[in-house]
Amino acid sequence: MRRWWMVFALFVTLSAQSYNENILKIEANIIPRIVLMDYKFTDKLHDKHIRVLLLHNGMDAISALKMQNIMEEKYPDGIKGYALDIRLQTYDAFLAHPQPATVYYLMDTHTSTIKDVVAIARKQGVLTFSHDTKNLALGANVSLKIDKKIIPYINVTSLKESGISLRPALLSISEIYQ
Numbered sequence: 001m002r003r004w005w006m007v008f009a010l011f012v013t014l015s016a017q018s019y020n021e022n023i024l025k026i027e028a029n030i031i032p033r034i035v036l037m038d039y040k041f042t043d044k045l046h047d048k049h050i051r052v053l054l055l056h057n058g059m060d061a062i063s064a065l066k067m068q069n070i071m072e073e074k075y076p077d078g079i080k081g082y083a084l085d086i087r088l089q090t091y092d093a094f095l096a097h098p099q100p101a102t103v104y105y106l107m108d109t110h111t112s113t114i115k116d117v118v119a120i121a122r123k124q125g126v127l128t129f130s131h132d133t134k135n136l137a138l139g140a141n142v143s144l145k146i147d148k149k150i151i152p153y154i155n156v157t158s159l160k161e162s163g164i165s166l167r168p169a170l171l172s173i174s175e176i177y178q
Contacts (some may be wrong), residue, residue, distance in 0.1 A: 001085060003103070007112060010059060010068035011067055012106055016055055017029045017067070018063075019063040019107075019131070021066065022174075023064055023106075023131075023146060024063065024070055025068075025070050025074075025143060027053060027067070027129070027131065028067055028070040028071040028074055029074055029104075029134065030144065030150070030152070031052060031071070031105060031129050032050060032071070033050070033079070033147070034103075034127070034129065034142055034166075034170065035052075035102055035103050035127060036079065036080060036082075036154065037052055037158050037166045037167045037169070038164055038165070038166060038167075039165045039166070040100060040125070040164070040165070044094055044101075044126065045082065045102060046100060046101070046102065047085070048082070048083070048109060049077070049083045049085035049104045050082050050083070050102045050103070050158055051085040051086075051101040051103075052071065052079070052084060052085070052086045052087070052101065052102065052103050052105060053083075053087050053088075053089055053094070053099055053101035053103070053104050053105065054067055054086065054087065054088045054105045054107070055090070055091055055109075055115075055117060056088065056089075056090060056091070056107040057090060057091055057092075057107070057108075057109045058090050058135070060107045061088070064088045064107060065088065067130050068086045068087075068088060071161075072084070072086060074101050087099065087101075089116065090124075091109050091113045094117065094120075095113070095116055095117070095120075095126065098120050098124075100124065102126065102127070102129045103126065103128070104121050104126055104127070104129070105130075105131070106115060106129065106130040106131060106132075106138055107113065107126055107145040107152040108126075108131060108132055111138060114130075114135050114138045114139075115138050118140060118158070118162065119122065119137070119139075121162065122139070122161055125162055125163045126142045126158060126162070127141050127142065127162075128142070128158075129141065129143070130142070130143045131143070133145060136155045136158070136177040137153070139161075140155060141142055141158050141159050141162065142153065142154050145175060151163065151173070151174060152170060152173065153175050153177055154170075154171065154174045154175070154176055154177060155177040156176055157177075
């Protein structure tokens with residue numbers, strides 16, 4: 001029995017996604033700024049707060065918590081007069097009882113789960129920001145291309161389907177997903 005637990009613990013440890021802390025810092029810095037570029041973001045506030053919901057599968061909870069801590073350290077007083085309400089939730093809990101938010105941050109998980117979350121976000125008109133650019137093909141709204149430059153990567157088709165309009169200043173510096 002003890003051997004089984006050791007094998008299980010090793011599997012869980014090796015299966016957990018490791019997120020680069022520098023990339024988490026970049027994303028934590030940019031996500032609230034992108035929210036402000038939504039023409040209707042004030043309609044999506046919760047108790048006058050920008051609510052950021054960090055969605056993760058259970059194995060990525062530590063990385064999600066790091067992201068929350070980075071955002072809270074970066075924006076202790078909020079941004080542009082709006083306080084941040086940063087919450088963590090597993091995908092399973094979210095799909096069972098979706099929490100409203102101003103933006104959903106999508107960590108890596110199964111394709112079908114991303115599609116389900118995107119469908120919920122579209123109905124609510126909520127911006128989705130994905131850690132992985134591959135999720136733009138699944139309907140996520142925004143991701144980042146990080147190379148020598150950091151470039152927002154935007155799925156305008158998904159934005160239109162969600163009823164979200166972003167300011168031209170953001171679109172002019174972004175790469176458009178086709």
